[in-house]
Structure formats: C-alpha cells, structure tokens
Amino acid sequence: MLLRPLLNSKRPLLLILALALLTLLLGRPASVRASMAGSAQGEDSVRFAVIGDFGSGSPREAGVARIIADWHPDFILTAGDNRYGSTTYDQVIGQFFCDWLKDVEPGEYCVGGNAARNAFFPAAGNHDYSDGRGFQEYLNYFTLPGRDFVSSSGNERYYDVRWGPVHAFILNSNPGEPDGVGANSRQARWLKKALAQSDAPWRIVIFHHAPYSSSSAHGSSVWMQWPFEAWGADAVIGGHDHTYERLQVGGIPYFVNGIGGNSIYGFGDPLPESVVRYNGDYGAMLVEAAPTRITYRFVNRQGEVIDRYEYPVSGANPKPPPVRRWSTAWSTVQIEEVDGGWVLSVCFHSKALSKAFCLHRTIAR
Numbered sequence: 001m002l003l004r005p006l007l008n009s010k011r012p013l014l015l016i017l018a019l020a021l022l023t024l025l026l027g028r029p030a031s032v033r034a035s036m037a038g039s040a041q042g043e044d045s046v047r048f049a050v051i052g053d054f055g056s057g058s059p060r061e062a063g064v065a066r067i068i069a070d071w072h073p074d075f076i077l078t079a080g081d082n083r084y085g086s087t088t089y090d091q092v093i094g095q096f097f098c099d100w101l102k103d104v105e106p107g108e109y110c111v112g113g114n115a116a117r118n119a120f121f122p123a124a125g126n127h128d129y130s131d132g133r134g135f136q137e138y139l140n141y142f143t144l145p146g147r148d149f150v151s152s153s154g155n156e157r158y159y160d161v162r163w164g165p166v167h168a169f170i171l172n173s174n175p176g177e178p179d180g181v182g183a184n185s186r187q188a189r190w191l192k193k194a195l196a197q198s199d200a201p202w203r204i205v206i207f208h209h210a211p212y213s214s215s216s217a218h219g220s221s222v223w224m225q226w227p228f229e230a231w232g233a234d235a236v237i238g239g240h241d242h243t244y245e246r247l248q249v250g251g252i253p254y255f256v257n258g259i260g261g262n263s264i265y266g267f268g269d270p271l272p273e274s275v276v277r278y279n280g281d282y283g284a285m286l287v288e289a290a291p292t293r294i295t296y297r298f299v300n301r302q303g304e305v306i307d308r309y310e311y312p313v314s315g316a317n318p319k320p321p322p323v324r325r326w327s328t329a330w331s332t333v334q335i336e337e338v339d340g341g342w343v344l345s346v347c348f349h350s351k352a353l354s355k356a357f358c359l360h361r362t363i364a365r
Contacts, residue, residue, distance in 0.1 A: 046164040047071060050206070050285035052079030052239030053125070054260025055092035060282050061261030063301040065096035071286055075163055076100050077170070079239030079257050080125025080208030086132055089141040093120070103143040118146025121161050123170045125208040125239065135176070145170075152194055155179075158187055158207075160194055165291045167200035169233075171207035173224050183226040195232035201291045203234050210238030210256045212247050214277060216268035228252070235296070237285075241265055244283065244298050246307055247273040253296070253309055257285050276307045276345070307345075 049068045054061050068076065076097060083092050090107025100120040101113030121144070122128075128138045144156040151159035157172045158179075169191055172181070179186040195203055205228055209221035218241045228236050229250045236249075239258035242265040247254040254273070258265075259282045267277055283300035295310040333346050342363050 044164060045288065045290040046074045046166055047286070047288045048075045048077060048163070048166070049073040050077045050079065050237055050255075050257055050287060051260040052208075052237075053081040053242050053258040053262050054078070055081060055083035055087065055089075055127070056085075056262045057087045057092040057095070058261055060301075061092065062096065064261050064282050064284050067299060067301060067303060068097075068284055069099075073100075073286070075119035075121065075161075077168055077204075077206050077237070078120075078122040078260075079206055079237055080123045080173075081127045081239060081258075081262065082122050082125065082138070084127050084131055084262055088132070089137070093141075103147055105141045117148040118143065121145055121159075121168060121170055123207045123239075124157065124172050124174060126174055129174055129176060153190055158190070162198075162200060164289070165201040166287075166289050167198045167203045169194060169203065169205045171205065173207040173209040173221065173238075175223075181223055188226055191226075192231045198232070202289050202294050203232055204237065205233045205235070206237040208238060209240045210245075210254075210258070211236065212249060212254050212271055212273055213238070213241045213243070213256050214245055214267050214270045214274050215241035215243050215256070215265050217241055217265040219268070220271070234294075242279075243267065244276075244278040244306065245274060246276040246296075246298075246309060247271065248275055249273050255285065255296070255298075257298070260284060278306045280306075 049071060051064060051068065054064060083089055088107065089105070090109050094101065094104065094107045094110030097120055098110035099114045100118075101110055102115045102118035104110060104113050106112050122142065124135065124138060129135045139156055142156065145151050145159045145161045149161055151161070153159045157177060158170060160167065160169045171187065171191065175181055177187060179190075180188070182188065191205070207224065209224050211222070211224040211226075212220050221238070221240065224238070229252045233252060235253050235255070237255045237257055239256065241256055242258045242263050243256055244259055245256040247256075259279065261282050264279050264282070267279065270277060278298065281300040281302065283298055283306065286297045286299055288295045293310065293312045295308065297305050298307040299305055335342050335344055344363055
C-alpha cells in the first residue's frame with residue numbers, strides 16, 4: 001500500500017527523492033543470510049561462487065575470499081585476471097582457495113589442493129597472459145578442468161564443466177587464443193555445438209572480456225558479442241572492467257563481475273541494456289541453482305546483497321522477475337518484486353563521482 005502512490009508518480013525527480021528517503025527509513029538492509037532463507041538446497045541443487053579480477057594477494061582479495069568461504073560453495077568460477085604482477089598463483093589462489101583446488105602445482109600455501117576433485121574453474125584474463133611468466137605459468141599451475149572431468153574442447157584454454165543442473169562453458173576471450181575469438185572462430189563453433197548438445201537446465205558462459213559494459217575504463221569488448229542466447233546460453237558472465245553490472249541483453253542476463261579484489265573503476269554513461277551498476281566495494285557473486293530455478297546475487301565484503309536476480313525455467317527463454325525502473329542523468333531507482341515483498345534500490349551516479357553510491361532495502365508485503 002505504501003509503495004502504490006509512489007509507483008504511480010509521473011514526476012521522476014520527486015519519486016527518486018521519496019524512494020531514497022524510504023530506503024533509509026523502512027525495512028532492513030538486505031543481507032546474504034536473510035535472502036538465502038528458503039532457497040532450494042536439495043540433492044539436485046548446487047551453490048557456486050563467481051569472482052573476477054581478483055588475484056592481487058591483497059587484504060581486499062582476502063576479504064572477498066572470506067565471504068566466499070562462508071558460503072561453502074560446491075565450486076568456484078572465475079572471470080579472469082586470476083593473478084596480477086609478479087605474484088605467484090600459489091600466493092593469490094592457493095593461499096585463499098586451496099579447499100577447492102586439486103592437482104595444482106604445489107606451493108607454500110597449497111600443496112596440490114585439498115579438494116577431493118577439482119572445484120575451481122578459472123577463465124584466462126589478459127593479466128594471466130602479460131604478468132609474471134606469462135600464460136604458460138597459468139597452464140602449468142592448473143589442471144583444467146580437472147582429472148575427474150572430461151571436457152569436449154580437448155584443451156585447457158577453454159573448456160566446459162557439468163555440475164548438477166549447471167553446465168559451465170569457460171571461454172578464452174584473449175586475442176592471443178590460437179582457435180580465435182570471433183563469432184565464427186573454431187572456439188565459437190565448439191561452444192555452439194556444445195551448448196546445443198547440453199541437456200543441463202542452466203547453461204552459463206563465462207570469460208574475461210565483458211561483451212557489454214558501462215565502465216569508463218574499458219567498456220564493451222565488441223569482439224565477444226557472440227549470439228550466445230541464440231546458441232542456447234542462459235547467462236553470460238564477464239570481467240575486465242573492475243565494476244559490477246547486470247544487463248539484460250535480449251532475453252538473458254549478462255553480468256560484469258570484476259571487483260574481486262584488485263581495484264575499482266568508474267562508470268560512464270550507462271548502456272541501454274544496463275539494469276544495475278555498482279562499484280562501492282569489492283565482492284563476488286553467489287549463485288544457487290536447482291533444476292527449475294536459479295538465483296544470482298552479488299554480495300560485497302560486508303555481506304550486503306547488492307543485486308539479486310532470479311527466474312524459473314519457463315520454456316527456452318525464461319522471463320526476468322518483475323522490475324520497475326526510473327532513471328535520471330544522476331540516479332536510478334529500481335523496485336524488484338521478490339518472494340514476500342520487494343527489494344528497493346536507489347543508486348546515485350554521475351561522471352563527476354568516482355564511485356556509485358547505492359542504498360538497498362527489503363520491504364515486506
């Protein structure tokens with residue numbers, strides 16, 4: 001009842017100011033623990049984390065690694081830039097993620113890995129090529145996707161993993177990929193065929209260079225704007241820009257997940273496809289998938305749920321949850337309907353601000 005007169009407002013500035021006040025006065029901050037209540041955690045369900053642009057070995061990365069460990073994910077995907085500078089993979093991955101590693105190159109922090117089978121699946125970023133001893137160091141450290149998995153690609157540069165209801169396709173978006181990075185490349189032909197042959201409820205494509213991005217740093221990597229939805233993908237995740245962003249491209253969500261612990265970039269003018277933008281702190285994505293439903297969340301180091309996106313299986317193109325959105329040149333208000341109420345988000349952003357400032361509240365029905 002309280003929201004109805006505001007939703008009918010035809011004055012965006014008044015609406016945004018009123019809803020910003022509501023976020024301060026009503027409800028409670030969305031938290032990952034509260035939002036996970038009632039999630040399907042049956043035998044056929046999986047929980048996994050996604051982290052990108054993180055491999056600094058810094059306290060920032062350590063903070064993100066701690067919240068991931070608290071989730072107890074079944075496996076971890078990365079969107080690339082797994083290591084920066086002269087640090088070793090043992091220092092930036094083995095130190096924090098040994099419990100998900102198997103058959104990695106032994107190091108001081110992680111001697112081969114503690115997992116029964118490998119549960120850490122990275123995509124290669126540009127810094128995995130340019131830093132340290134180059135891409136060969138990356139290939140020497142990991143055994144991908146792992147000795148307990150069979151990938152149809154036949155190489156470790158790009159590969160696929162099936163885990164319960166999720167089929168993940170990890171691509172190499174770096175221009176140095178021998179099998180190419182264009183939509184008609186050998187790598188793309190492999191993906192198209194593999195997506196068509198998959199019977200998984202959820203087919204997720206992940207790689208480093210985000211196809212669509214509103215960041216003022218790199219922006220969209222147009223060479224990776226492949227027809228993923230037409231080929232059968234349910235979601236696309238990238239990094240490279242050190243921001244978090246959710247976009248709706250056609251009928252599926254695209255994510256930029258690049259604030260895993262190295263640095264934070266600013267935003268430029270938002271793309272028309274952009275739905276949620278955040279660069280207020282470092283964090284990672286938590287994804288929970290059952291055969292008929294999948295939920296994506298972005299959670300910062302404080303445990304605050306910055307974004308939540310959920311949809312059930314509904315034919316070939318599941319529809320996103322009901323969302324209403326109003327924007328001006330300096331702010332965006334979004335109201336997303338969820339089970340039991342609404343998530344109200346107000347973000348203030350402009351080229352003059354180095355970071356977006358967002359308020360999020362959950363309001364019960």
